[in-house]
Amino acid sequence: MDRAFRILTIYHRLLQNKSVNKQSLTLELNTSPRTIQRDIDDTRNFLYESKSWISTPKAITYDYKSESYKLEQDKHENMHFMYDILTALYLTTPKLSHYFYQYLKLLIIKHHSGHRTTLLKYLDRFEIDKNQTGILPASLVVRAMNEIYIDDINQMNLSLSEKSVDIQEKSKLQTYITF
Known part of the structure; x- marks a missing residue:
């Protein structure tokens, strides 16, 4: 994998508020952990040096609990x-x-x-x-989406909570949730 692709991959994931795990990137990009660390350091240096022309300064921080890097938001x-x-x-x-x-x-x-x-x-x-009766399909989708949790961002294991969603009205309109 070439250097530019690796750095852009790391930066793109950070911009999407995803965590970047060095070990998983090593396996995914078929390179060494030292190479990934250098790429993360290069991205960190780029963000530091571009503070003057980026509207909101951001920094890459290491989260010891998840053993991954994240983009710190203001x-x-x-x-x-x-x-x-x-x-x-x-x-x-x-x-x-x-x-x-x-x-x-x-x-x-x-x-x-x-x-x-x-x-x-x-x-x-x-x-x-408080007098609103019935639930709109859009609000039902939002309520269902609030019950979805991501266990591990790297493996994308999704699970639904045990909470029930009550439907007061049934119409001929069907709502689909696609993941």
């Missing part, structure tokens, strides 16, 4: 994205369904622990429509 930037989403929603539809409100609340609790209180106060400004 937590403040993620918080601002959530503020932007909530502001746009409030300006267009200040009344949310109970299910969508719960989904946004779950996102804030799971992914924005550092700014949870502020974002939840912002979310509480919305009016919640």
